[in-house]
Amino acid sequence: xxxxxxxxxxxxxxxxxxxxxxxxxxxxxxxxxxxxxxxxxxxxxxxxxxxxxxxxxxxxxxxxxxxxxxxxxxxxxxxxxxxxxxxxxxxxxxxxxxxxxxxxxxxxxxxxxxxxxxxxxxxxxxxxxxxxxxxxxxxxxxxxxxxxxxxxxxxxxxxxxxxxxxxxxxxxxxxxxxxxxxxxxxxxxxxxxxxxxxxxxxxxxxxxxxxxxxxxxxxxxxxxxxxxxxxxxxxxxxxxxxxxxxxxxxxxxxxxxxxxxxxxxxxxxxxxxxxxxxxxxxxxxxxxxxxxxxxxxxxxxxxxxxxxxxxxxxxxxxxxxxxxxxxxxxxxxxxxxxxxxxxxxxxxxxxxxxxxxxxxxxxxxxx
DNA sequence: CAGCCGTGGCC
DNA sequence: TGGCCAAGGCT
Numbered sequence: 001x002x003x004x005x006x007x008x009x010x011x012x013x014x015x016x017x018x019x020x021x022x023x024x025x026x027x028x029x030x031x032x033x034x035x036x037x038x039x040x041x042x043x044x045x046x047x048x049x050x051x052x053x054x055x056x057x058x059x060x061x062x063x064x065x066x067x068x069x070x071x072x073x074x075x076x077x078x079x080x081x082x083x084x085x086x087x088x089x090x091x092x093x094x095x096x097x098x099x100x101x102x103x104x105x106x107x108x109x110x111x112x113x114x115x116x117x118x119x120x121x122x123x124x125x126x127x128x129x130x131x132x133x134x135x136x137x138x139x140x141x142x143x144x145x146x147x148x149x150x151x152x153x154x155x156x157x158x159x160x161x162x163x164x165x166x167x168x169x170x171x172x173x174x175x176x177x178x179x180x181x182x183x184x185x186x187x188x189x190x191x192x193x194x195x196x197x198x199x200x201x202x203x204x205x206x207x208x209x210x211x212x213x214x215x216x217x218x219x220x221x222x223x224x225x226x227x228x229x230x231x232x233x234x235x236x237x238x239x240x241x242x243x244x245x246x247x248x249x250x251x252x253x254x255x256x257x258x259x260x261x262x263x264x265x266x267x268x269x270x271x272x273x274x275x276x277x278x279x280x281x282x283x284x285x286x287x288x289x290x291x292x293x294x295x296x297x298x299x300x301x302x303x304x305x306x307x308x309x310x311x312x313x314x315x316x317x318x319x320x321x322x323x324x325x326x327x328x329x330x331x332x333x334x335x336x337x338x339x340x341x342x343x344x345x346x347x348x349x350x351x352x353x354x355x356x357x358x359x360x361x362x363x364x365x366x367x
Numbered sequence: 368c369a370g371c372c373g374t375g376g377c378c
Numbered sequence: 379t380g381g382c383c384a385a386g387g388c389t
Binding site for chain 1 (some may be wrong): 384387
């Protein structure tokens with residue numbers, strides 16, 4: 001029985017015996033400890049695809065209610081293809097990374113038009129579709145179609161990086177980790193194997209305090225043997241945080257307020273907000289607003305201030321209220337060429353708004 | 368390829 | 379409290 005002393009390293013990996021043993025250990029653990037998640041109870045590629053996109057950079061707990069609601073509203077790929085982008089963005093509201101929602105819409109239309117409404121089954125075909133990269137393609141191909149494809153998400157990157165103590169710089173490690181994932185995935189059970197790998201990363205091999213004594217791979221793990229499993233794999237340096245400061249103006253006319261739609265690209269793409277003016281200098285918010293809107297705003301009043309954290313930005317928005325001195329047909333010059341709507345507060349919830357705008361809607365003085 | 372793209376939870 | 383982190387992909 002040489003396996004108790006066999007040492008794991010990438011150079012001679014895989015040794016068939018080790019790979020067979022690692023697969024068996026992981027799948028046995030998954031059978032006992034795997035999570036019961038709704039997208040594991042179906043083989044419907046549409047449902048699995050939706051879950052995979054929602055789960056990009058987003059935790060399971062956050063996704064669950066969105067997933068359930070989405071499948072009730074848009075149960076098939078045809079329903080999604082036929083839906084308005086507005087409906088899609090509204091269902092996505094609050095999940096973040098809104099390009100994912102636009103890409104879902106685009107891809108659904110491509111599947112209907114170019115594939116007759118039938119999902120392509122190979123990772124290669126899937127990866128061509130908007131929003132589906134290498135890992136998501138592997139996840140869908142293995143989960144929905146039982147194909148032997150590898151995945152590499154944050155969980156798998158951590159589990160495999162520690163198993164083989166990968167300490168290369170991030171770019172180099174990436175290629176190595178893909179190679180390991182591909183060699184390890186079990187051709188007899190690619191779906192369960194990949195799901196097990198992610199569960200192990202999410203519940204045992206966690207980022208901060210891994211529970212090595214509960215790990216089915218503890219005997220082989222080079223990261224654990226090193227005494228500092230959290231050193232692996234090396235994480236890329238964080239970029240610095242920048243500041244956005246400006247004024248959100250609630251412009252009222254006949255009981256309605258002006259909403260404008262953000263551009264189709266960039267931050268919070270396609271979502272609705274109150275006109276926002278970035279402050280260039282350190283001037284008063286009233287002055288900032290008048291510079292942008294001219295003198296057709298009457299009775300400017302301060303309603304408060306909202307702060308919001310993005311991953312790499314901090315937003316501070318002064319909130320001002322003003323009365324529009326003209327009619328609904330006329331618009332401030334800076335709004336004229338943008339998609340807009342005059343909306344009474346009771347209809348605000350029908351518009352897809354980012355979190356910072358929801359904070360404005362919840363200000364005490366507006367309740 | 369490095370920067371960009373949201374939000375909520377965690378310690 | 380502030381920084382870190384999460385079932386990544388796009389440009």
